[in-house]
Amino acid sequence: MNYKFSLHNHVDKKGRSLLYLHITQDSKRQRIPLEDMKIEPRFWDQKKQRAKSSAKHVPHFNLLLDNIERKITTIKTTYHLQEMHLTLDRFKEEFLNTMSRTDFLAFMKKMLDDNQHIMKEGTHKNQMKVWRKLKKHSETIRFSEITLSWISDYKNFLLVKEGLASTSMFGHIKVIKKYLNEASKRGVKLAIETRMIHCGSTSGNRVNLDGEEVDIMAEYFTSRFIKDSHKVPLGLFLLSCFNGFRISDAQQITKENISKNKIIFTSVKTGKRQVIAINLTTKSIINHCPEILSQKFTDQHINRTLKDIAQVVGIKKEVTFHVARHTFATNYLRLGGKVEVLQQILGHSDIKETMIYVHIVQEEQDRGMLILDNLIEGSHFSQLHANTAA
Template structure:
């Protein structure tokens, strides 16, 4: 159990019995007094009948150490810092012992020292996640790896360390609240965070690491997802900005990619992977990074405007950078929508159907395995048409 700051500064009766075989207490080596009159403090550990002293790198005069309370006496800031260090070391030992016991692992002196000096993935979920994600790096698709790495980074900013025995329903609710209130995440983003958290907890549980909250206790809500799209007028507004003399080079390069996708329906992962070899006459042929399917899409004349011979697209940008800049571009063009690169794919699909395209052909272009995925866009277009019927009410 992690000690609070107030607990770390107040008396604790030692030695504490941790598991039936492990106890510890704070001692001072008074048989060796340094020139300045101070003596070293140690934490003395008893484990399976063996004893070992670990230095705390704290030196105080013997009269300043309270043997009974096992804390440094005084009210100065230095004394408070010393007692925080002592409390932290005690808490670390407690956490290691509890983690090993709950996981059903045998704790030896060697393992205890190793965990104290270099906490491992056996007790720290964050380190476990880092380790497992690195192992899967070559197996995961680039977009999937990037998403899971992004979730891990978000959680590390929230808590640098999450011990396995701390993972319970309360911690999960804290995480959800942090995503909602502090990060202002949308519900779909929160569910993605939980999905990735659950995945690595599942791996840990399968490896025999026991937690109060197991992976199958975490339920993930299903969402149809955000289908924000740009209508014809909004695409024209972005194109006007694209052609203006005020646009920066990076924005122009980013809009080359975005507008190209608005007229082809390609995902950002596939757009970023395009080379000259993918262009065959009036077609682009590629293997979709997300689905692994081979796709062949005919290029319309508008899409051709946004590619540059020899380099396809100028500059190199990460997905994160592109999405950040698209939000800025939305403000510049006064488009009051949450603009991300994926909006280009929704825009293509919706406008394709509005202009009379057949849903069966759209399914092939988008690379959907199931027609139901594509039918979502049909429902969007139907809703638009129904809404426009009320426009006739103003005639008479």
């Protein structure tokens, strides 16, 4: 496969001609117009395949040509290493990035663009964050570069350079693994077996607030000392502490979602219609700060504000909005609620998700029973245990 650049015969009103890439293979030819690469014919050196040094008015022209040649070399090299036959049609497809089989970034971006209309808004937004982190790490990432060693280095980049929590880092790796699998389904030969990529847990440690800590938050919420900027984010947080809302659902609830003492909404994440009975505490929160049904903020703003609030009221835990959902679930079970009902309230499709909270509460109860060992310190029973263990 050979290539060369040449100018089109047509000259536009500014005296410029469009540059074309000509690719030949086995007496066949493909001609690809290079959009936005126009130059006056007198400044083009066909023999050197570059703009003449006198073309100072287009200083980036030759640099763009260098980049194009690197792209051509990358496509040819990748197909050779993957032992795939590179036809003219496939080269054109790769070159125009319609669905790259060489550059993982180009492949992932094309998949995201093509599927945006069928993806949930939040899912597309989160996966675009993953793509932007990859782009920040490297302008191009060849499929042939992605090995277990590369995955390890990239995890380190996310943790050390970008300061991501381990759960967030594993979330990024999980998305990368997903798109590597998509590429494999489309015939891309990978340098790694995706089953070897360890994604780890993305669920975090399920931080939750106990009743006393929720009461501290509520006391600040109703006090005359609360900052104006804290009121709505804290009101939404408390609303979730007593209803189990995700941040995406709490943010979408308005007066129109309230009817006959019920909050009716469609979950942003699951698409399920949910009906939640309004308890007295929820009524009090809304009555005290009705703005929570009208004012909207970004998720990042709310989480930053909650960290500030936690510092103000002296709560040492890492508080984010999702802590409110965990708080609702664990306190619901602590107060004797049934796990099957909790599953319906949280909108979990699989009860295994809900059982996590059962295990948390059970562990608390187990630790609580150990306190009784201190009832008679240094007693006959503790001595008996020591002798038996020996």
